Amino acid sequence: MKIVLPILCMATLLIGCVDTKQIEQLGIITSYGADLLEDDLINNTLLYTQFDPDIKEPIQLVESKSNSYEGAVDAANLKTNYKLVTGQLRLKVFGKELAKQGIVRLLTTHYRDAEEPSRLYVVVSDTTAKDVLTINTSFNLSKFLYNLIDNNRKLEILPKSDFKDFAHKYADIGIDPIQPLITIEKKKPIIERLALFQNDVFVGSLTTEETFLFKLVMENFKAVTQEITIPKQPFEEFIKKHEDKRDAENLHVILSELRSGQKITLEDTKNLKYNVDIKIDANLLEISEQVVIEDEKVLNKMEEQISKKINKKLEEMLDKLKELNVDTIGFGRIYNQETKHKELTEQKWRELYPTIDVTFNVDVNILRHGVFD
Amino acid sequence: MTWGISMDINVAVKPGIRIRAFYLFFIIANIQNGTGIMGVPRYIYKEAKQDSWVSILIAGLFIHIVVFVMFQILNKYENTDIFGIQVDLFGNWVGKILGTIFITYVFGSLLTVLINYIQVVQVFIFPTLSRWMITILLLLIVTYAVLGGLRVAVGVAFIFFILSIWLVIFLYKPMTLTDFGHFKPLLEASPKELLLGAKATSYSFLGLEILFFIYPFIDNKKKAQLPTQIGIATTTFIILLVTGISIGFFGGDTLEQAIWPVLILYKLIEYTLIERFDIIVVSQWMMVIIPIMILLSWMITYGVKRLYKISQKKTLFVVILLLLICGGTIKNQYTIETIIDYVAQIGFWIVIIYPLILYPLVLIKKKTNKNKEGES
Incomplete structure (x- = not known):
């Protein structure tokens, strides 16, 4: 008993040494979209979930301008009353124009920062990322987009195409990545084609039929x-x-x-x-x-x-x-x-x-x- | 001080504080698979590229030979450690200086384990947690255990090894993501590259030197060689496994850039309940490094006692104080890497090459001794 009490005290007090993160105060980013602005800045669109019981809409949207992904989160923090955290990021959408200039600079943080998740999907939008992420829907858009890709991948319609796969193919010489391309049809995001990359630069696309052929050769x-x-x-x-x-x-x-x-x-x-x-x-x-x-x-x-x-x-x-x-x-x-x-x-x-x-x-x-x- | 006073070459150890040879397996397997294993694939790959697995096999084989030689040296004496052998071979003064160098190296080794782990915790779990805090917490446990003596240290190594070895099983997940193309073309590396790759594994094999310290405490010395060799084989296997999976998953350039490829591999593991497995691994890794720190601290205190007859408690507090200062202040990633690099370099010569030089000297010494006895 003499030992147990001090140990208990210590264990309790030790909690104070670490940063606490109260879930009511967090804005959990689930999707990120990036578009190119004229002066080479990036326009970021972030979808985040909050758990404040007083607010009806659980999914919120915030925009910011920056030169990098982490900078985007930082800049977006000034526009919201929540502390934005990135651990649950599941999707990164890149506008067509930005993708044509290369997207890897907005993805390196997922290698470098151990805190960033590595299970996420990387997609290209046929128009802009903002268009995709601002679709007015009654459902959870982040979840919809994630499951859209995830389920089709499991159904063997889409080839292997998550961030890990992108990173792997980008790093290896003599193979180029392929990622889903999101098109908007009747105000709903759909996958109609697959984006072809030369290294990390979006150069063209494959139709669904060609995707089948591609999968025949690859998988x-x-x-x-x-x-x-x-x-x-x-x-x-x-x-x-x-x-x-x-x-x-x-x-x-x-x-x-x-x-x-x-x-x-x-x-x-x-x-x-x-x-x-x-x-x-x-x-x-x-x-x-x-x-x-x-x-x-x-x-x-x-x-x-x-x-x-x-x-x-x-x-x-x-x-x-x-x-x-x-x-x-x-x-x-x-x-x-x-x-x-x-x-x-x-x-x-x-x-x-x-x-x-x-x-x-x-x-x-x-x-x-x-x-x- | 007791500089001039001659030292007993053989150590008398009471039966009550001896350990069974069987524990050597856990000691060796534990002390080698410490923080080094988290980053070793990168260093090997830098040298030997896709043929790293050959390098590891060469290194493993070489270490088996080194261990064999170490036992040959120790078996020539009745019941001694490295300090006794050095004093016997080189005389009192030189022997003690060499012993001091040995202890300094062990301290360096201990320091790298601490600062490396703190860095990993800060990178993976608590970026804002104070370094002093983690250092103090770790050192409290270490102090407590070392005060208990060798048998406590060995017990901790035994239990924590069993409690942490299961982590290896979870590597099955990244294993499924292996791209076998990364191993091709086979055997492209030149012999020189293979050997350099083998040398790059040395930091992970360090810890072997504990044999030179712990030998007098072993109860059944005749059976000591087998558990040790199995321990080495285990280390080789684990290094081979993590390097193989790392190469298969990352391939070329990415692996060369990853500082802790093994932790990134664990980051890939995701379950519905536990989305970030790496956090569990980093926390669990404390169970891997605590026994190492305890064993290394014990080695230092024991060594100083042997050489200078200073009580183990006093040395321990000095060591802990030094560790506290270093652990709290060294925070630059580059500095940490440089220190590790130095320790790895020095360790390679002291731990792996030195016994091979020592062996012929011991043989000559024993022969001349015999001749002298024969003459008289």
């Missing part, structure tokens, strides 16, 4: 549904009854439970010849016409047509990437890993990248086609 699908359009002509003889009178040329096929695997190999180090092998296993879920699948022949034909189509699309996508000179797939990294004693420089790869020669081999395998023939 393994576990179970995803995808619509693919193939020409109708080779299947004419198997079509029992024309149901789709709208489109006479094409057949729309829905593949479900799509699983895929990929392998990128550098065949020829000197001439930069790559081989990309993609293997797809899928179920046939829906066809826009009533194609009778009586024997394997029809299926084989369909598999062949699908792989041809994907192959073509992949080549188109790569041409687009080459034209923008962004190596989102990371061919440069593979080159760097396969060649010893030759440190690849950023500049050298930007010169080499448009000259690479990639052959895609897509192998589609339809496992089942439902309970009817």
